[in-house]
Amino acid sequence: MDIDLKQFHHVFIEECVEGLEVMETELLKLNPGAVDSEVINTIFRVAHSIKGGAGTFGFNQLTEFTHVAEALLDDLRAGKLTLIDGHISLFFKTVDCLREWILRLASDSESIPEEAEALKLQYNSFLQVDEYQQQILASNDEITPEVVLPIVNHLEDGYWLINFIPGKDILKQGNEPRLMFAELQDMGELKVTPKLTAIPRWSDVLPEDIYVSWDLELISQVSELQIKEAFEWVEDDSTITITHSSAIQAVIPASCQNIVPTADNKESTLAVLSTQVSPQKITNNKSTETSSIRVSIDKVDALINMVGELVITQAMLGELGQDFSADKLSALKKGLIQLSQHTREMQDSVMKIRMLPIQFAFNRIPRMVRDLSEQLGKNVLLRMHGEETELDKIMLEKLSDPIVHLVRNALDHGIETIEERKLTGKSDVACLDISAFHQGGEIIVEIRDDGRGLNRAKIHAKAIEKGIAKEDQHYSHSQIDELIFAPGFSTVETVSDISGRGVGMDVVKKNIESLGGDIQVESNDGEGSCFSIRLPLTLSIMDGQLIKIGNKTYVLPIMSIIESLQLKDGMVTKLADQTEVFKLRDEFIPIIRLYQVLNHETSLERISDGLLVVVESGANKYGLLVDDLAAQQQVVIKNLEDNFMKVSCVSGATILGNGTVALILDITDIIKRITSKQYLQQSQRSPVAA
Amino acid sequence: MDNRTLTDIDTGEKSTQFLTFIMADEEYGVEILDVQEIRGWEPCTEIPNMPEYVKGVINLRGTIVPIVDLRQKFGLNNIEYSATTVVIVVMVLVEGKSKVMGLVVDAVSDVHTISHHDINLPPQLGQSDGPSVIRGLVSINNKMVVLLSSSLLLDLEQFKNMEQINTHRTEHAIAVND
Numbered sequence: 001m002d003i004d005l006k007q008f009h010h011v012f013i014e015e016c017v018e019g020l021e022v023m024e025t026e027l028l029k030l031n032p033g034a035v036d037s038e039v040i041n042t043i044f045r046v047a048h049s050i051k052g053g054a055g056t057f058g059f060n061q062l063t064e065f066t067h068v069a070e071a072l073l074d075d076l077r078a079g080k081l082t083l084i085d086g087h088i089s090l091f092f093k094t095v096d097c098l099r100e101w102i103l104r105l106a107s108d109s110e111s112i113p114e115e116a117e118a119l120k121l122q123y124n125s126f127l128q129v130d131e132y133q134q135q136i137l138a139s140n141d142e143i144t145p146e147v148v149l150p151i152v153n154h155l156e157d158g159y160w161l162i163n164f165i166p167g168k169d170i171l172k173q174g175n176e177p178r179l180m181f182a183e184l185q186d187m188g189e190l191k192v193t194p195k196l197t198a199i200p201r202w203s204d205v206l207p208e209d210i211y212v213s214w215d216l217e218l219i220s221q222v223s224e225l226q227i228k229e230a231f232e233w234v235e236d237d238s239t240i241t242i243t244h245s246s247a248i249q250a251v252i253p254a255s256c257q258n259i260v261p262t263a264d265n266k267e268s269t270l271a272v273l274s275t276q277v278s279p280q281k282i283t284n285n286k287s288t289e290t291s292s293i294r295v296s297i298d299k300v301d302a303l304i305n306m307v308g309e310l311v312i313t314q315a316m317l318g319e320l321g322q323d324f325s326a327d328k329l330s331a332l333k334k335g336l337i338q339l340s341q342h343t344r345e346m347q348d349s350v351m352k353i354r355m356l357p358i359q360f361a362f363n364r365i366p367r368m369v370r371d372l373s374e375q376l377g378k379n380v381l382l383r384m385h386g387e388e389t390e391l392d393k394i395m396l397e398k399l400s401d402p403i404v405h406l407v408r409n410a411l412d413h414g415i416e417t418i419e420e421r422k423l424t425g426k427s428d429v430a431c432l433d434i435s436a437f438h439q440g441g442e443i444i445v446e447i448r449d450d451g452r453g454l455n456r457a458k459i460h461a462k463a464i465e466k467g468i469a470k471e472d473q474h475y476s477h478s479q480i481d482e483l484i485f486a487p488g489f490s491t492v493e494t495v496s497d498i499s500g501r502g503v504g505m506d507v508v509k510k511n512i513e514s515l516g517g518d519i520q521v522e523s524n525d526g527e528g529s530c531f532s533i534r535l536p537l538t539l540s541i542m543d544g545q546l547i548k549i550g551n552k553t554y555v556l557p558i559m560s561i562i563e564s565l566q567l568k569d570g571m572v573t574k575l576a577d578q579t580e581v582f583k584l585r586d587e588f589i590p591i592i593r594l595y596q597v598l599n600h601e602t603s604l605e606r607i608s609d610g611l612l613v614v615v616e617s618g619a620n621k622y623g624l625l626v627d628d629l630a631a632q633q634q635v636v637i638k639n640l641e642d643n644f645m646k647v648s649c650v651s652g653a654t655i656l657g658n659g660t661v662a663l664i665l666d667i668t669d670i671i672k673r674i675t676s677k678q679y680l681q682q683s684q685r686s687p688v689a690a
Numbered sequence: 691m692d693n694r695t696l697t698d699i700d701t702g703e704k705s706t707q708f709l710t711f712i713m714a715d716e717e718y719g720v721e722i723l724d725v726q727e728i729r730g731w732e733p734c735t736e737i738p739n740m741p742e743y744v745k746g747v748i749n750l751r752g753t754i755v756p757i758v759d760l761r762q763k764f765g766l767n768n769i770e771y772s773a774t775t776v777v778i779v780v781m782v783l784v785e786g787k788s789k790v791m792g793l794v795v796d797a798v799s800d801v802h803t804i805s806h807h808d809i810n811l812p813p814q815l816g817q818s819d820g821p822s823v824i825r826g827l828v829s830i831n832n833k834m835v836v837l838l839s840s841s842l843l844l845d846l847e848q849f850k851n852m853e854q855i856n857t858h859r860t861e862h863a864i865a866v867n868d
Contacts, residue, residue, distance in 0.1 A: 552736060598738035643790045644747070644756040647737055653747060653754045661735040661749050 009105070012053045014292065016102045019046040021363055024095050028366050032083050035076075040083075043091070044073040050098065051232075062101060065116050067232070068123035069094050071225055075127065090122055092367070127225065160227060160244055162216040167237025168209045175234050181216070183230040188220025293393055295353050303353070306346045313338050351540070355390035358436045358445070361400040362387055365407055365434065372411045379418055379428050380411065385435035391443055395515050395535060399445070402508045402519075406447045406531050407432070409505075414451035414529055424526065426450070443535045450528040454521070456480045463489060481521045485509040513668055516542070516557070540637050544654065544664065546630035547613065550600045555635055555654055555664040562614045562621065564629060569608050582612075582623065589614060591623045597649060597670055603627060617671050624670075633657075637664065649673060694723050696803065705805040710835055711778060711795040714766045717835045718795070719802065719828075724780050724840035726790060728798055731775040745794060748777075755779065757792040769796070782841040791844050802835070804828055809837065 023046045026039050047070040054062035069091070075081045093115065100113040162184075166177060184190050193215045200211065218227065224242055231240050317335045320328055362384055373380040391399070415430040422428065433448045456477060463469035463483045475483075483489060487506040512519045516536045523529035536542060536559065544555040571582045572591065580591040591612065595602040604610045604627055612623040635654035640647055640663075651666035695704045708719035734746035734757050743762035747754050757777060762768060777792040809826035825839040 600736075600738065638752075638754045640747070640754060640756075642787075643754060647740070649738060653735075655749045655752065655754075659749055661747050661754055663735065663737065663747075 009057065012057055013102055013106045015053065016050050016098070019050055020095050020099050020102070022046055024092075024367050025363070027088060027091050027095065028370065030083065030088050030091075032085055032088070035083050037077065040073060040077050044070065044077055047073055059105065061112055061116075062098075062105075065101075065120060066098070067229060068120050068127070068225075071228075072123050072126055081126070087126065090119065090126070094119055158220065158222075158244060160216075160218040160220065160222075160224075160242060162218060162227065162243075163213075163239075163241040164216060164231070165213040165239040166210050166234060168211075170234045170237060171210050172208055173233075173237075177210075177214070180230045180234070181214075184216065184218055184227065187222045187226065188218055191217040193217075293353070293356070299349065299352050303346070303349045306342060306349055310339075310342045310346060313342055352390075354393050354540075356393050356396055357387060358389045358391050358396065358399075358443075359387040361391075361396050361403055362434065362436075364400070364404060368404065368407060369411065369432065372408065376411060377417060378411065378415055378430060380415060381429045381431050383431065383433045385433065386437045389436040389438065389443060391436075391535070392537070392540070398511060398515055399533070399535070402511050402533070403434075403445065403447065405505075405508050407434070410447060410449040410451065410529075410531075414449040414453075416452050420452075438537075439534075443537060445533040445535070446530055447532075448528065448530040453525045453527055453529050454481055454484070454523040456523075456525070459483055477523075481523055484521065485519070516559070541634055542637060543632065544635040545613070545632050546656075546662065547594075547626040548628040548630055549595050549598060549626055550602045552598075552600055553630065553656070553660075553662045554594075554598075555662050556613065556615070556624075556667070557664070558632060560615045560617065560667050562616055564611055564613045566611055567608050569606065572607055580607075584614065584621075584623075587621060589621050589623045591625055592670065592674055593625045594665075594670075595625075595627075597673060615667050617667050620671075622667075622671060624667075635662075635664070694721065695806075698805075703805050703807060705803050707801060707803050708835075708837060709778070709801055710799040710830075711776075712797045712799050713761050713764065713795050717799055717830075717833060718760075719804075719835050719837045720778070720780060720840045720843070722801060724782050726779045726781040729777045729779060729792070731771045731777055731794060748792065750779065750790070750792075753790065755790050755792055757794060759794040761794070761796070780840045780844065782844050784841065784844060789844050793843070802830055804830075804837070 023043050026042045026046075029036065029039050030043075047066050051063050051066040051070055054060075054066060072081070072087065072090075076083055076087065081087075097113050097115050097119055101116065104111055104113070164177075170177070181190065181192055195213045195215060196211075198211050198213060199205070205211070224244065227242055228235065228240070231238065234240075313335060317332070317339065320332055320335060324332070365384070366382060369380055369382045372378075410432055415432070416424070416426075418428050421430065431450045434446070435448075436443065436445045438444075460469065460475065460480050460483070463480075463486065464471050466488055468486045468489055469475065469483060484505045485508075487504070489504060489506065509519050512533055512535070517534050519531060519533045521529060521531050543558040545558050545561055547554050547556055565584075567582060572580050573582070574580050581588045582591060583589075591607070595604070602610075604625070607625060610625050610627050611629055613626055613629070614621055614623050635656075637652045638654055640650065640653050647663075649666055649670050650663045651669070652664045653661050654664060656662050695706055697704050707722040709722045709725050710717050710719040712718075732748065734748040736746040737744060737756075740746075743759045745757040745759050747756050749755075771794070774797040775794065776798055777794055778798065779790060779792050781788055781790045783789075809828050811826055812822055812824040823838055823842045825837045828835050828837060
């Protein structure tokens with residue numbers, strides 16, 4: 001065992017994280033009335049593989065913990081126990097606990113989530129309980145945390161008779177009966193009697209097969225579960241019968257009758273409740289979770305095909321080049337066209353590899369909706385559409401938290417309580433629709449609820465109080481709705497557990513804008529509200545407008561440009577604070593002289609010599625003064641931070657057709673810079689006359 | 691770092707190879723394994739609102755690489771770029787990620803194998819708050835060569851300490867002359 005298992009830890013951890021996600025999804029499908037055995041099987045398989053992995057890597061406590069969960073699942077699977085709500089919520093807590101555990105393992109921490117022990121006790125209580133007690137439990141709403149049965153681990157010495165007929169292959173799988181017996185021996189007094197009757201004639205013996213079976217007598221205090229544990233790796237292939245002297249059996253039901261909540265049990269209740277905090281911790285750690293990407297084999301195949309074609313084209317061109325003459329010119333041209341075609345196709349397929357279904361960002365929602373609606377006493381029907389819509393992986397990761405926030409908001413503020421809904425004549429069940437779809441080269445994610453809608457009067461009042469809105473100004477409905485995205489705005493006075501964690505809508509908006517997207521809200525009083533997030537398809541390619549500032553070329557994202565125009569002398573008004581504005585139809589638009597922001601020389605003498613590019617940032621419009629407009633083209637976005645650092649006013653760089661680098665301007669950042677004091681001072685020294 | 695060290699079979703002495711370059715008639719050296727390539731100077735795209743020594747960025751086969759004028763950064767006199775002006779493209783690992791940066795210098799000089807015994811530590815000046823970019827000083831043919839640490843050169847935060855380099859040089863020169 002000289003291999004350093006550590007190098008495989010991250011694989012195990014990634015597998016566990018994925019497994020837990022599957023488990024959670026499947027758990028949501030479980031329902032005590034109608035048990036789908038396939039669902040239980042899937043959950044069982046996940047638990048089993050986590051246990052297996054944990055065993056391999058020597059995380060013994062994790063093995064033990066998953067083992068009890070697996071045992072309960074096994075009983076459910078075999079129909080020995082009937083599924084009740086208590087089981088499901090216990091499994092949910094287990095998922096949370098395991099997730100926390102895995103995260104700790106990932107950060108090389110040896111510590112164990114505090115709730116693990118309490119959960120284990122609950123499992124044991126379920127496992128020991130008989131049908132009669134189950135019904136008592138099922139009838140009690142608070143069940144699981146309250147009623148923790150004493151575990152029947154401390155029996156009097158029992159006499160166990162184990163008949164072990166190993167599967168023929170177990171030696172090949174690396175299982176060693178001697179070690180299993182040694183484990184049993186640790187539990188108590190063990191007597192082993194081999195049975196050699198099944199041994200075939202010498203000529204028929206295959207040296208790798210096992211022909212011996214054993215009768216084991218064990219005198220020990222252990223439970224059947226613990227004995228089974230010794231055989232856990234071989235139980236699928238082997239026949240193991242464990243019988244137990246009847247005298248001890250009477251003890252189990254007797255011990256189950258003490259269903260009295262004691263001080264001890266209260267403590268475990270607290271421990272269990274504390275698990276509810278853990279999903280939040282996980283959110284914070286999300287970025288560490290997925291460092292690799294799973295790509296469907298189709299995409300890889302498409303790519304391989306493309307590379308194949310590329311190689312053929314290359315060979316053809318190579319051959320052509322060996323003895324080139326003028327008459328082969330047309331063949332060369334044809335080859336080059338083919339080459340460019342293949343390169344483009346290949347670029348497309350490589351881009352597709354980065355695309356993942358938005359499902360990954362939606363994954364956590366059903367569980368969250370379930371928990372929250374329970375907590376808030378609201379009845380919510382969650383519908384998700386377009387989960388297969390694909391999105392760039394990086395965006396997906398950054399989108400997850402804003403979506404979660406919006407869903408929390410919808411549940412907390414948007415959707416009314418059942419009573420309130422009844423009063424307004426709505427159906428008890430509120431609908432929360434989350435949909436993702438393509439629209440004109442963009443991806444739209446909508447979160448729509450049929451709750452009370454935004455309370456405009458309250459928002460307006462709050463905005464005035466916070467100094468975000470002016471009292472004497474008239475605001476249209478949509479302008480008021482926009483106010484919720486303003487920094488420093490939050491209508492909730494006290495920070496509740498559900499929404500308003502100090503993360504306001506302005507953070508959501510900023511996150512989405514950092515992805516090159518935009519968020520809008522639409523709301524109808526009493527009918528609900530709808531938040532729609534628009535995002536560019538990919539972060540690495542965008543449509544750009546090349547602009548000239550002095551003799552330098554920059555790129556503006558076309559998405560943010562509304563129009564470009566040339567101003568005539570006298571159209572510009574200078575305000576008292578030196579801001580220049582001009583009137584475009586019925587709006588006053590401030591002018592930003594880009595050469596000043598970027599500290600460049602300009603050939604412009606007057607504003608009317610240059611062009612004004614009107615851009616939109618948030619709800620506001622600005623006119624950017626540039627020397628000239630150049631071509632529009634698709635640009636591949638390169639990161640400046642890779643080799644350098646974040647540069648203000650610049651969101652990235654790209655390489656133009658002539659091989660030179662052009663910087664992509666970050667409009668949001670420019671505007672932020674403009675509004676800062678420092679810039680105002682600079683602009684007062686403006687050398688150019690209007 | 692160990693695999694970058696050469697060990698003399700006969701004497702067991704450890705040594706490292708350095709590429710040396712000239713700036714204002716002084717010789718500086720960087721570890722040769724950090725040098726990715728040497729290019730001629732070519733105009734680059736300016737980055738707005740950057741200190742003057744950050745010349746801009748270039749396209750190096752599809753990667754965007756910042757170019758820093760080491761002369762300006764070291765506070766030496768500014769000179770016109772000439773035919774011998776070169777960009778040394780240096781690559782180092784910073785926090786597990788490789789970072790590439792181009793350093794504009796007057797000219798490249800030579801490659802020296804320098805034994806670790808011969809490297810003198812730079813004189814410590816009290817006011818320095820953080821590691822200095824100077825890794826050590828070494829005398830080659832009675833000429834002083836300043837060995838620079840490429841990882842600290844590329845660490846943008848550490849750039850601030852660079853101003854001290856001239857003071858160090860003067861001190862060492864005095865010490866050698868004695």
